Amino acid sequence: MIAVLYPVVAMVILLLQLLLRTHRSLSLLGVIHPVISLIITLYFIVSPGIWDDSPFFLIDHMSLFVMLTTSIIFAAAALYAVGYIDGLVRSGDLEKRSLRIFYFGFSFLLAATTMAIFTPNIALFWICAELTTVLSAVLIAILALRATIDASLKYIFICSTSMLFSFIGIIFLFEAVRNKTGVGSLLWTEIVDEAAGLDSGMVFIAFVFFFIGFAAKSGIVPFHTWLPLAHAKAPSAVSAVLSGAILNIGMYGILRMTGIMKETGVFGQVSVLLIVFAMITISVACLSMLRQKKLKTLIAFSSIENMGFILLGIGIGSPVALFWALFHMLSHSCIKAGLFFSAGILHRQYKVPTRTGEDEIGDLLLLQPFAAVTVMAGCAALIGMPLFPLFLSKVGILLAAAAISVWIPAIVLLLFACAGVALLRFYLPVMAVRFPAGEGPVPYTAPLSMKVPIVLLLLLSIMIGTVMIPGEEAFLAAAVADLGFGVQL
Amino acid sequence: MILNDVAPVWIRICLILVLVSGGFLLSSRSLKNLVRTYQFxxxxxxxxxxxxxxxxxxxxxxxxAALTVVSKVWGIPACIRLIQERIHIQQDLKFSYLRPPGALMLSILIILLVYITFAQILEKLYAASSLFFLGSVIGVSLVLMGLLAVCIRRMAISKVIGYLSMENGVLAFGLFVTELPFFIEFVIVIDLIILVLLTSIMTVGIDSSIEEYKSRLEEFHLLSEEGGIA
Known part of the structure; x- marks a missing residue:
């Protein structure tokens, strides 16, 4: 019952955040929470013997893998927030009275995400996922600006209305199990056990409805319209968490549900549905990236593209594709969070975009050499350059896709080329811009706490892109097997 | 015994009236009526x-039933009325994409489509006259009509009512899967949290200067076309 430490730690942290008043103590608690979550998760990963059959927690390779990604991103974002939020308060962008709301919301978001990952009950999963929407919306709107409130409202309306469809899907799934066994069930494991004999029509409806909600949560086209706005307008620490951790919750739901469908007679239709949505998502995202003139919006569209690519891996449905989809999820989270952090430093330096909607960036290497280099590295990683992990997962999924049709990798490669062009077309000219002598802004000195997480995430990305950590392959294969997709690689 | 005979008819009549109220939510221009319809x-x-x-x-x-009375028949409508009083808005005259007559026609098509689709998929398991079948068709139709209201309405406050109507559709469906009451209860709680959040976001400008507040209302389309608060 070590898993009970997750909610206990969360409750203690939340309580302390209500009691303590100073900014320093609030930000310290904000860091402690994800770090403890990371330690507990790592302890679970290295000690499979302590995973018990608790009725309150679903501890398996899959849930631990998603939790590992989540806690890494939250820990990095909390560390980054120490300097970043302090800067926002000093510059008057964030009111002091909003500090407690920010840190409380941040910790509560981690708690809700953790519960969503570990709950064995599909209904509780839905509730926790809804809670993450509400809490994310609070964090997006924290600056209380017109644009952030607008983005937050759009996020709530699109995600919450879509999630209601998922609710209907869950009711259908419950009823399908009840029709077979006489007693309905909402437990992931029980539904998987009973999936083989469920009525195919009913489970297909259940999947379609469920997919609508969680596709919206993970930014799949056509439910993606909230994402570029929300990720671009939110403070960078929040954008990183949204892109690196919260989008994964939607994917986690789709992964688990697809695992159930694998056992039913409708997996073929489900696979086609997922591949079609994945291709549409990648196409729309990559082509939209070509038009973007703001760095954060560009990165946000890249998140949509990568979610589409993970969905493609899920849709292919082979153990190899699933393996690389999970690998892609972890890699994308690390790279994207690092990129949003770097973009945050640039935003602090250059503040407001011009009236034409373009970022007015100049003297980049002179004013912000650190951010310039890390953004460049992040863009290279997103394009899928060797040394970075996305190279491996892109090759892995595309090879698996070729087994279905060679047209899939051909089209996706073409679209990836568009995304690469979009990133280079934005970044290379920006590097060359020079402000007239004496007209440039005063250099912004980013505190160490903002730089350390970027470096750590980049190093982690390079590490997982170049060496297989001992046990990593076996762990990911076991996570794929947990979903019901076999272990042969 | 008499009650047992009357109950199915009673439920069917109520379900039809739920659909009618969904149609009214699409067409009504008065915010007061919108809230009353939601309450009904x-x-x-x-x-x-x-x-x-x-x-x-x-x-x-x-x-x-008790929770629904407390939260949806009384609590949420009272909360929305409070917001209406604070922002002095009486009518919602602006629509996007579709005007009310078009929306009503589309909602009839939606109901037919849902009926035909569900009849084909669920025919092996349920008779077309079973309450579960009826509940699923009307519940899902109401959810889609609510979604239509969210899409075509331009005021944030009307969109909220559209969302709540969607949630009523889920509840209408969930009621027929009677092993799921706690599930429904949670939905109500989540619903309330979202509503409180939306309420606070919408009223965030009250602490600001009057000009800033007006501009925020404009942002949420809470101002009339003439520029004054409607």
Whole structure:
């Protein structure tokens, strides 16, 4: 019952955040929470013997893998927030009275995400996922600006209305199990056990409805319209968490549900549905990236593209594709969070975009050499350059896709080329811009706490892109097997 | 015994009225009427829950009915009225994509489409006259009509009512899967949290200067076309 430490730690942290008043103590608690979550998760990963059959927690390779990604991103974002939020308060962008709301919301978001990952009950999963929407919306709107409130409202309306469809899907799934066994069930494991004999029509409806909600949560086209706005307008620490951790919750739901469908007679239709949505998502995202003139919006569209690519891996449905989809999820989270952090430093330096909607960036290497280099590295990683992990997962999924049709990798490669062009077309000219002598802004000195997480995430990305950590392959294969997709690689 | 015979008819009548109220939410221009309709729709769900108590003797549905009365028939409408009073808005005249007559025609098509689709998929398991089938068709139709309201309405406050109507559709469907009462209860709680959040976001400008507040209202389309507060 070590898993009970997750909610206990969360409750203690939340309580302390209500009691303590100073900014320093609030930000310290904000860091402690994800770090403890990371330690507990790592302890679970290295000690499979302590995973018990608790009725309150679903501890398996899959849930631990998603939790590992989540806690890494939250820990990095909390560390980054120490300097970043302090800067926002000093510059008057964030009111002091909003500090407690920010840190409380941040910790509560981690708690809700953790519960969503570990709950064995599909209904509780839905509730926790809804809670993450509400809490994310609070964090997006924290600056209380017109644009952030607008983005937050759009996020709530699109995600919450879509999630209601998922609710209907869950009711259908419950009823399908009840029709077979006489007693309905909402437990992931029980539904998987009973999936083989469920009525195919009913489970297909259940999947379609469920997919609508969680596709919206993970930014799949056509439910993606909230994402570029929300990720671009939110403070960078929040954008990183949204892109690196919260989008994964939607994917986690789709992964688990697809695992159930694998056992039913409708997996073929489900696979086609997922591949079609994945291709549409990648196409729309990559082509939209070509038009973007703001760095954060560009990165946000890249998140949509990568979610589409993970969905493609899920849709292919082979153990190899699933393996690389999970690998892609972890890699994308690390790279994207690092990129949003770097973009945050640039935003602090250059503040407001011009009236034409373009970022007015100049003297980049002179004013912000650190951010310039890390953004460049992040863009290279997103394009899928060797040394970075996305190279491996892109090759892995595309090879698996070729087994279905060679047209899939051909089209996706073409679209990836568009995304690469979009990133280079934005970044290379920006590097060359020079402000007239004496007209440039005063250099912004980013505190160490903002730089350390970027470096750590980049190093982690390079590490997982170049060496297989001992046990990593076996762990990911076991996570794929947990979903019901076999272990042969 | 008489109650057992009357209950299915009672439930069917209420379900039809729920759909009618969904149509009214699409076409009404008065915000007061919108809230009243939502209140009426929620009350119909209470009546359906009571009918199911008679029919299936699941007393837990009484709790669901009580919660619905407290939250949806009384609490949420009172909260929305409070917001309306604070921002002095009486009417919602702006629509996107579709005007009310078009929206009503589309909603009829939606109902037919849902009926035909579900009839084909669920025919092996349920008779077309079964309450589960009817509940699923009307519940899902109401959700889609609510979604239509969210899409075509331009004021944030009307969109909220559209969302709440969607949630009523899920509740209408969920009531017929009687092993799920706690599930429904949670939805109500989540619903309230979202509403409180939306309320606070919408009223965030009250602490600001009057000009700033007006510009924020404009952002949420809470100002009339003439520029004054409607």
């Amino acid at each position: 729709q929620s009350f119909l769900l209470v009546l359906i829950a009571l009918g199911l108590v008679v029919l299936e003797e699941h007393t837990i549905l009484l709790l669901v």
